[in-house]
Amino acid sequence: MPADLAVIGLGPYGLPLAQAAVAAGIPTLGYRTGPEPGSLSPAELRRMLSGGFRPTTSPAELGRVRTAVICAPTPRGADGGLDLTQVESAARTLAAHLRPHTTVILESPVPPGTTEDRLRPLLEEGSGLRAGRDFHLAYSPSRVDPGNRDFTPANTPKVIGGLTPACTESAAAFYSRLTDKVVRARGPREAETVQLLETNYRHVNIALVNEMAVLCHDLGVDLWDVVRCAETKPFGFQSFRPGPGVGGHAVPQDLTGAPTGRALRMVELAQQVNSQMPRYVVQRAAALLNEHGKSARGARILLLGVTYKPDLADQQGTPAREIAIRLMELGASVSYHDPHVPSWNVLDRPVPRADSLYEAAADADLTILLQQHRTYDLQGLSVKAQLLLDTRGATPTGAAHRL
Numbered sequence: 001m002p003a004d005l006a007v008i009g010l011g012p013y014g015l016p017l018a019q020a021a022v023a024a025g026i027p028t029l030g031y032r033t034g035p036e037p038g039s040l041s042p043a044e045l046r047r048m049l050s051g052g053f054r055p056t057t058s059p060a061e062l063g064r065v066r067t068a069v070i071c072a073p074t075p076r077g078a079d080g081g082l083d084l085t086q087v088e089s090a091a092r093t094l095a096a097h098l099r100p101h102t103t104v105i106l107e108s109p110v111p112p113g114t115t116e117d118r119l120r121p122l123l124e125e126g127s128g129l130r131a132g133r134d135f136h137l138a139y140s141p142s143r144v145d146p147g148n149r150d151f152t153p154a155n156t157p158k159v160i161g162g163l164t165p166a167c168t169e170s171a172a173a174f175y176s177r178l179t180d181k182v183v184r185a186r187g188p189r190e191a192e193t194v195q196l197l198e199t200n201y202r203h204v205n206i207a208l209v210n211e212m213a214v215l216c217h218d219l220g221v222d223l224w225d226v227v228r229c230a231e232t233k234p235f236g237f238q239s240f241r242p243g244p245g246v247g248g249h250a251v252p253q254d255l256t257g258a259p260t261g262r263a264l265r266m267v268e269l270a271q272q273v274n275s276q277m278p279r280y281v282v283q284r285a286a287a288l289l290n291e292h293g294k295s296a297r298g299a300r301i302l303l304l305g306v307t308y309k310p311d312l313a314d315q316q317g318t319p320a321r322e323i324a325i326r327l328m329e330l331g332a333s334v335s336y337h338d339p340h341v342p343s344w345n346v347l348d349r350p351v352p353r354a355d356s357l358y359e360a361a362a363d364a365d366l367t368i369l370l371q372q373h374r375t376y377d378l379q380g381l382s383v384k385a386q387l388l389l390d391t392r393g394a395t396p397t398g399a400a401h402r403l
Contacts, residue, residue: 003027003054005174006065008090010055012249012316013107013142014071015040020153020178022051030055031062031093033072033086063097067174069105070094070119071142076251082111084118091119095126103136103170105160106188109195109250115139115188116163131163138162138171139188141195147312157181161191196253200267203252205240207270210277213242213403217284224393224402242403244370244391245277245319247308278322281391281403285366286330288389288401294365297331302354302364304381305371306338313340320370321346335360339375361385369394 006029007018014030021028030053040048062068072090077083087108094104104123106115115138120131131137140160145151158175160182162168172182185191209227216223223242231239254268286296306320307313315321320336324346327334336344337354344351354360358380361367367385372378372394382388382399390400 003029003052003061003064004066005029006031006062006068006094007071008062008068008094009033009071009073009086009108011071011073012146012314013073013144014069016144016146016153017069017071017107017142018053019044019048022048022053024178025052026177027052028054029061029065031057031059033090059093060097062094063099063102065102067103067105068094068098069107071107073249074108074110074251080254082109082251082253084110084114087114088118088122091122092126095123098123098127098129098135100129100134101136103138103167103174104131105137105171105174106139107142109142109199109253110139110192111253112189112192112196114192115161120163132167136162136164136167136170137188138167139191140171140175141191141198143198146314147309153178155180157183159183159185159191159194161185161188163188199250200252200264200270202250203246203274204266204270205238206243206246207273209240210242211273214280217403222402224397227393241393242391243277243319244281244323244403246274247315247317247319249316278319279326281319281323281368281389282326282330284401284403285327285368285389288387289366292387295331296327299332299365300363301327301332301334302360302367303334303336304338304357304361304367304369304376305373306336306341306344307371310372311340311374315341323368323370324351335364338371339373357381358384361388369400 004026005021007014008031010030010032018028018030070087070090072086074082074084074087106119120137124131129135138160140158143156158179160168160171162171168184175182213223227239230237252267252271254264289296289299303320306318307315308318324334335352335354337357337360361381361384366387369390369392372392378395382395388400391403393402
């Protein structure tokens, strides 16, 4: 066998898995399912190649590994649900070369029931093998937090739900090589629903604190002081922070149109709340300009940090794009600064990039902090900027207007 593991899909879920496997000494094949947003720096790629990673474009090689993990992206489709096109394509590709005794695991975010009702038939029909008898099949939700240095694959528990107890144990044996703790779910549907709960928990709680941000502004209450005090409660409360919107690859699922006919109303409402935040940021920006005798039309507005997460280059779902568009529609002249984004297009047009942060902030009528990258000197920025709107609560108290 050329490798122990094949990672199918080298985007935001597959690349971290491949990196963790190589770091654990597992010879790993990497197979792309399409134009995926994940990327490696030249230095990272060299380290992986020297550690046993081998990219491949040959589907035949997928059938010569002990374990194959499907990590294809599942973006939001036109109907609002998850688009499983790349997962199904990956399954068909793998099925044509699947051999007995292989362990197949799905890590992509999917609706509950996908592993059994959609993945299993594709694998069985394409291979002539039977899941649970001839090969092992399981689901394990991806738990990736890009840029988080405290929680890595090694110290993040891995949930596994197999089609049969033997499937679960086979998947557990693989993941035990990567992580300190394996958690066994009753089956793939339970494991899939773990992913559903974890993703929706984040979005619902962000929506709650975003609504609190709007309420506190209307009441003249310092939201950030409220959060600071509330997070001292040692039970029954987990702190979340408001922001200009919610980005990232984890799409909330309200299960509208699911076979059960039961939608998650709270998740649907959370999506509505969070999707309104870019509009609210623009409203606050226009109001601030107006309070200082300026109109949004013709105003020079600098956006700081246009990625969805600090200290990363990933722009998946970033609210910065919608904010830029809405400001442009008001007639503002928009520029940006981001140490991780050398060029940025909005509406197929390049947005001017500021070379000198301090000079650009001093020149702009309004600077909006959308992402608090570690390299930003927020104390110095608050002194240089004519007018600063902080959507992340990252600036010192009283140094800027906060969301």
